[in-house]
Amino acid sequence: MNPIYHQLEFGITCIDTEHIRKDFVAAYLIEHNGRAAFIDTGCHLSVPALLNTLKEKNIATEAVDHIILTHIHLDxxxxxxxxxxxxPNANVYVHERGAQHLIDPSKLRAGVIGVYGELFFKQFLGDLIPIPEDRLIIAKDNDLINLGGRILKIIDTPGHARHHLCVWDEQSQGIFSGDTLGVSYRDFDTEQGELIFPPTTPVQFDPEAWIETIKKLISLKPKTAYLTHFNQIVFTGKSADMLIQHIDGFVAIAKKLAHQSNRHAVIKEALLDYLLEIATKHGVTLDKTKQIKLFKGDLEICAQGLGVWLDRNSP
Ligand SMILES: [Zn+2]
Known part of the structure; x- marks a missing residue:
């Protein structure tokens, strides 16, 4: 199958991993001086798309030096x-809190099946196989990774997950942000710009840490963010404010509905109403049923993550 990818500036390619649907989950390829690196990989089933992209761009598999993982969520x-x-020449970089789960993924696999169910795991994620310990490198805050002379800097970015890291690319003045700078689908772009909201995924969502992280990232004065969900966006102080506002908005919903007997269902419903309302304010004119379909892809997980957060913070 032909891979689907978006060629961006600065030798960066946004590869559509085609997980569940198009324009949903990206992995990035950076080329520099004949060397290459992946940032995130998509799930097990996405690997052919990544390898086919290398083939189509005439990049030898031997030219790939690094695979940098923003965090260990399977997408x-x-x-x-x-x-x-x-x-053959690549190593995998991961946050120290994520490394053990990649060497022995049994706990991670069980956790994912707990969240998504066995059927979803098999059908949409495929598998999860270990990474040999000698191919794994712990990436720490401020570590510099050299890609053919181009410097990629690791930034520790807790909030979406405790073990999340981002990558600062000096060349593009951009941040490969995983989930830290939010989710933003191109379907919701309007004259007002990009609509961004927070994926409050289980089990380590931490709003205070996340907001601190966003402030730290914006102090770098990025020109752009390379989101996993989905593709490159302009990321400004205004974008950061929007994301922080919606983290607060999601948390307020969770707190308000914390004691409802059918908590999960009502939080999910309230999140959908919230997102539809911010989309309207943002000037989105896309058909409502299409909006609902797009938002629903994230709501189950967002509501679960807020539930876990409420339980962790209840006295
Ligand atoms: Zn995630």
Missing amino acids: HAGGAGELIKHL
Whole structure:
């Protein structure tokens, strides 16, 4: 199958991993001086799309030096174990809190099946295979990774997950942000710009840490963010404010509905109403049923993550 990808500036390619649908989950390829790196991999089933992209761009598998994982949620990292088998010179970089779960993914697999169910795991994520310990490198805050002379800087970015890291690319003045700078689908772009909201995924969502992280990232004065969900956006102080506002908005919904007997269902419903309302304010004119369909892809997980957060913070 032909891979679907978007060629961006600065040798950066946004590869559509085609997880569940198009324009949903990206992995990035950076090329520089004949060397290449992946940032995130999509899930196990996405690996052919990544390898086909290399083939189509005439990049030898031997030219790939690095696979950098923003965090270990499977739509970002689930393919790394399979991908590394095809890339003889590459190592995998991951946050120290994520490393053990990639060497022995049994707990991660059980956690994911707990959240998504066995059927979804098999059908949409495929598998999760271990990464050999000697191919894994712990990435720490301020570490510099050299890609053919181009410097990629690791930034520790807790909030969406405690073990989340972002990558600052000096060349593009851009941040490869995983889930830290939010989710933003191109279907919701309007004259007002991009609509951004927070994926409050289980099990480590931490709003205070996340907001601090966003402030730290915006102090770098990025020109752009490369989101996993989905593609490149302009990221300004205004974008940061929008994301922080909606983290607060999601938390307020969770707190307000914390004691309802059918908590999960009512939070999910309230989140959908919230997102539809901000879309309207943002000037989105896309058909309502299409909006609902797009938002619903994230709501189950967002509501679950808020539930876990409420339980962790209840006295
Ligand atoms: Zn995530």
